[in-house]
Amino acid sequence: MKSHPIRHTALLALLLLAGCTETQIVTQAPIVYPNEPTQPTPPVTINRPTIPIVSEPATPPVITGAPIGTRLSNVQLHPSNFNVLAGWMTDDHVAAFKAFKYSCKRWNGMSADKVMSGTFNLGRIADWQAVCAKPVMRGQERQFFEQWFKPYAVSENGQFDGMFTGYYLPELHGSRHQSARYNVPIYRTPSGGLRNHSRAQIKAGALAGKGLELLWVDNYIDAFFMEVQGSGRVVMDDGSIVGLGFAGGNGHEYYAIGKTLVQNGEIAKADISMQTIRAWIEQHPVEGEQLMLSNASYIYFRYTPVDPNVGPAGAMAVPLTAQHSLAIDNKNLPYGVPIWLDADHPVQGKRLQRLLMAQDTGGAIKGVIRGDVYWGQGAEAGQMAGPMKSKGHYFLLVPRNL
Secondary structure: OOOOOOOOOOOEEOOEEOOOOOOOEEOOOOOOOOOOOOOOOOOOOOOOOOOOOOOOOOOOOOOOOOOEEOOOOOEEEEEOOHHHOOOHHHOOHHHHHHHHHHHHHHHHOOOOOOEOOOOOOOOEHHHHHHHHOOOOOOOOHHHHHHHHEEEEEEEEOOEOOEEEEEEEEOEEEEEOOOOOOOOEEEEOOOOHHHHHOOHHHHHOOOOOOOOOEEEEEOOHHHHHHHHHHOEEEEEEOOOOEEEEEEEEEOOOOEEOHHHHHHHOOOOOHHHOOHHHHHHHHHHOHHHHHHHHHOOOOOEEEEEEOOEOOEOOEOOOOOEOOOOOEEEOOOOOOOOOOEEEEEEEOOOOOOEEEEEEEEEEOOOOOOOOOEEEEEEEEOHHHHHHHOOOEEEEEEEEEEEOOO
8 A cells, every 4th residue: 555645535436435545445245234123214315406406418528639649559638729628718727726836846846857657648747847937927827727738638448438526624523532422533553463453353442552542533434434535634622623644554455335235225326425325324323333344444544734724635745725636546647737627516517627636546546537526625525525426528738848
């Protein structure tokens, strides 16, 4: 497992909670729940919009020239122009440029001769440093991207569409002291064989009393979903805020608990999301605990700096910008590059058309046309990230000098 400062990833890959670690997702036999309730329990409540939502139709990318080959024979770049990118003129280019400058800061500390990795021929770090050095007047952020970049639609096996999910930074409530309320430990990485205990063993007390507790939170479900996200911020009982980031895993394979709920007929595939999974667990506390324990993978954390005006660090080791940072498959895309995304919006029935920077990664993000949008922190961001399972395509912005 790579040691990234923060590990974020998609909550969902089609029908399941896809973990943020880089272990493989495994299948598992249906869970037999203990202590079946004697009284029937109500079905999970699905929160649906109170007004009809008509989704904006997806439009295929507008292509203006012949395709260009890449390092993979089945992946191509198709030239386009900014004036035909739907939504381009109305995006927040100021926020996007701020995110891009974080990429520049990282590139400027790297060797200029280093070749940009991944599927695409994107030159060397020096080519991107040159673009970063261009002067930009305030209010000219959009013109900067238009002058120095050219958009290329990405296709794989002749198809432009892929899957885009969302993630966010959860907010929990905690204390540095165990109490009746704060009774769920958040552990730092143990040494030696202690690190490899399963989730069930850890829940049973395998790490208790060994001085590994960073802090205590008041909700086991919150702690579980913070593991899925890979990071979080904790509002402490003294009013302070503590940042937590991915520090490692226990080496066990990740099991997607949403899959069990679909297979057992508890939640329809079309309705599976972080919100519906959480609602089911809350409505079925005994079975819900067993469901969470079925995922043997466990994430350890470390303290991270907290600034309410700056996002957590992604895998590129730069702060993430809400709605302008994207987790990608780093085997296919190098960190930092700008991407114009055109995908279904997760809840608002319109298109999500946004300029994002590839600044993070995660174990569930696999493939050329695959990404995980960072929505920010807190409950509102979670409402966007949780249900996002969006079909979409993207344009890679390539420096014009390449």
